[in-house]
Amino acid sequence: MAGKIDDYIAKLERTRVWRSVFRSGTGSSTLHRALAIQQNVFLHLFSTKVRRRMLGFKATWYLGTLTLGTFLILVITGILLMLYYRPAVPQAYADVKDLQFVVSSGLFLRNLHRWAAHTMVLLAFAHLFRVFYRGAYRPPREFNWVIGIVLLMVTLLLSYTGYLLPWDQLAYWAITVGSNISATVPVIGEKVRFLMLGGHQVNANALLRFYVLHCVILPLAAVLFIAVHFWRIRKDGGLYVRQSEPIREPAKEDESAVLEKV
Amino acid sequence: MTEPKDFIAGIGSDIKKSQKRVLFVTRRTSAQVRVFDEERVQTYPEALFRAALAIELLTIALVLISLFFNAPLEGLADPTNTPNPAKAPWYFLGLQEMLHYFPPVVAGVLIPMVLVVALVVIPYFNVNIEADGLFLKNRHRRLNIFYAGAIGLSLFLWFFHVYVALIPTLVIAAIMLVAAFSSPTSSQPLRRYLAAKPVSWWVMTWFLLELIVLTVVGTFFRGPGWSWVLPWRS
Ligand code: HEM
Numbered sequence: 335m336a337g338k339i340d341d342y343i344a345k346l347e348r349t350r351v352w353r354s355v356f357r358s359g360t361g362s363s364t365l366h367r368a369l370a371i372q373q374n375v376f377l378h379l380f381s382t383k384v385r386r387r388m389l390g391f392k393a394t395w396y397l398g399t400l401t402l403g404t405f406l407i408l409v410i411t412g413i414l415l416m417l418y419y420r421p422a423v424p425q426a427y428a429d430v431k432d433l434q435f436v437v438s439s440g441l442f443l444r445n446l447h448r449w450a451a452h453t454m455v456l457l458a459f460a461h462l463f464r465v466f467y468r469g470a471y472r473p474p475r476e477f478n479w480v481i482g483i484v485l486l487m488v489t490l491l492l493s494y495t496g497y498l499l500p501w502d503q504l505a506y507w508a509i510t511v512g513s514n515i516s517a518t519v520p521v522i523g524e525k526v527r528f529l530m531l532g533g534h535q536v537n538a539n540a541l542l543r544f545y546v547l548h549c550v551i552l553p554l555a556a557v558l559f560i561a562v563h564f565w566r567i568r569k570d571g572g573l574y575v576r577q578s579e580p581i582r583e584p585a586k587e588d589e590s591a592v593l594e595k596v
Numbered sequence: 597m598t599e600p601k602d603f604i605a606g607i608g609s610d611i612k613k614s615q616k617r618v619l620f621v622t623r624r625t626s627a628q629v630r631v632f633d634e635e636r637v638q639t640y641p642e643a644l645f646r647a648a649l650a651i652e653l654l655t656i657a658l659v660l661i662s663l664f665f666n667a668p669l670e671g672l673a674d675p676t677n678t679p680n681p682a683k684a685p686w687y688f689l690g691l692q693e694m695l696h697y698f699p700p701v702v703a704g705v706l707i708p709m710v711l712v713v714a715l716v717v718i719p720y721f722n723v724n725i726e727a728d729g730l731f732l733k734n735r736h737r738r739l740n741i742f743y744a745g746a747i748g749l750s751l752f753l754w755f756f757h758v759y760v761a762l763i764p765t766l767v768i769a770a771i772m773l774v775a776a777f778s779s780p781t782s783s784q785p786l787r788r789y790l791a792a793k794p795v796s797w798w799v800m801t802w803f804l805l806e807l808i809v810l811t812v813v814g815t816f817f818r819g820p821g822w823s824w825v826l827p828w829r830s
Contacts, residue, residue: 370640377644383636384643396650403651407658427672434669445662453658455687459807466718466800469727476719483715490687497685506673507682511692515704535675 379564381572388573393468397461401489404454405556408492411447412549419499421545423538426501451493458489470574478566481559488556495548498541509544510536680820689814690807696822697758711803718796727794731776739776746772764809768802 346352358369368382387393418437419429433440462482465471471479498509513536517527532539567573637643684692694703718724731738746769753762771790775798778787819825 364638367638367640371638377640380639380643382639384639386635386637386642389637389643389646396647399647399650400654402647403654404658406651407655424672430669434666441666442662445665445667446658448667449661449665450658452686453654459687462715463800463804467797471719472725473719479719480716483712487712493687494685500669501673503670503673503677503679504668506675507679508684511682511684512688515695515700518700519705520701536673 379561379568381568384572385575387579388575393573395460395464397457397464401454401457401461402560404450404457405560407450408447408454409553411443411450412553414443415447416549421499421542423501423541426499426541430500430502451496454489455493458486462486468574469576472574474570475566475574478563478570481563481566485556485559485563488552488559492548492552492556495544495552498536498544499548501541506536509540513540681818681822683814683818686811686815689818690810693760693810693814693818694758697756714799721796723794724796727796729775729780729792730772730795730798731791732780742772742776760810760813761806764805765802768798768805772798 347356356373358366358373371377371380371382415433418433418440420426430444433444435441437443465479465482494509494512498505513527513531516530517523519526528534530540530543531537532543683689691703691708694707697703698707730742746765750762750765750769753759753765774787775790775793778784778791780788780791782788782791816827817824
């Protein structure tokens with residue numbers, strides 16, 4: 335059975351239509367695998383080869399990768415949540431209640447979105463500190479560090495705008511605390527708050543504005559800057575290497591040591 | 597009779613195993629090239645599969661958490677009923693703690709702006725690139741600056757009763773004092789380690805400690821009127 339399916343997939347991959355879409359073709363040669371990266375508009379953000387020692391856990395703790403993971407989960411669960419949610423007062427609250435108690439798996443969906451959101455903020459901070467302690471902000475990576483800060487801001491704003499959407503007491507007052515602070519900026523404060531909320535206090539206009547920011551503008555900004563972030567890693571010569579770190583993997587050395595003994 | 601075809605269809609395949617760098621050396625410059633020939637692996641599948649695996653494990657963990665713990669949902673928003681305390685999301689609670697001591701312009705606008713600017717400029721200062729141990733060069737001057745800074749900041753925090761931020765500051769200052777009187781060739785590993793740490797390391801570590809302490813205090817130990825509470829006694 336499994337063999338049959340494999341045959342079928344192999345056949346499919348040889349068809350002209352498939353080859354027109356995935357120009358690299360299939361196969362496990364170095365060339366094919368390089369083309370798999372190079373001929374794909376998204377994967378092309380990465381280089382075709384990376385240093386082996388950068389794959390270990392030590393250099394990055396995989397924190398950037400995991401931040402991306404939370405973002406992907408949030409996009410998927412977020413789109414599904416949008417199907418059940420209306421950004422209006424008082425429908426918003428009722429819709430979230432329905433998600434909790436009526437929609438199948440609605441509770442799970444909302445939980446996953448919420449916990450992934452908290453995790454993303456945590457991971458973005460952790461990634462920042464990991465990059466710092468590794469010293470990976472050094473030239474030529476300084477601008478990617480700055481892009482990282484922009485991503486951190488976008489992440490915080492995404493989380494903050496999402497916080498209002500359930501329109502419960504928790505949401506309402508957290509955003510009220512925040513918007514009151516922005517009103518204290520000298521001269522422009524009141525205007526900034528008015529622009530942010532579409533009024534002098536948190537109301538239905540604010541909910542709609544936060545919704546548009548949360549579901550359209552900020553995710554687009556995040557995607558854009560993540561793309562630039564990844565592109566810069568490639569252009570800056572891959573992940574940061576410390577001169578002091580061994581070029582050969584210790585495991586490899588063990589292997590050759592064993593061979594010598596034999 | 598058919599015309600000879602005027603096009604070629606297909607994919608060129610002259611891609612080399614790994615890229616080579618070409619360097620032009622102009623006259624009057626002496627080139628010094630250090631070659632590192634290190635092992636490279638292919639992004640696909642080696643790196644991408646590892647990334648996918650990491651993300652899958654994370655997803656499993658988050659799914660499990662979501663199955664067992666429910667996201668909070670309180671009553672309908674009510675502008676006439678202010679909860680006490682009204683808390684911002686956890687990642688802003690450090691700032692909200694500051695709001696308790698300083699006017700909103702300082703705590704909510706000035707401090708975050710200074711933080712962002714401070715983070716952005718890190719890679720643009722040579723001290724942070726060279727990253728020599730703080731007290732190794734210009735020792736006398738740097739010690740004086742450190743004393744002035746640490747005492748000044750501590751007095752400032754003490755004056756405004758910001759004890760929550762004062763304690764981490766004193767902890768870091770004490771460790772810095774140990775570093776100041778340790779040599780990078782010391783026989784104790786910890787002192788060697790501390791002596792080699794640059795100024796950015798100290799500032800960032802202080803920031804990290806403050807961030808953790810203030811966020812934990814704001815999340816768990818603050819109750820009505822922003823007074824101290826014990827989370828296990830509510
Ligand atoms: C949405 C947020 C972010 C995402 C999705 C992200 C993603 C990534 C990924 C996947 C990497 C590759 C290494 C790794 O897996 O850790 C990376 C590297 C890097 N990130 Fe981020 N990042 C984010 C935020 C940040 C922040 C807040 C900073 C710091 C201010 C930052 C600075 C850097 C730098 C400098 C590198 C290169 C590290 C090296 O060369 O070792 N990024 N990022």
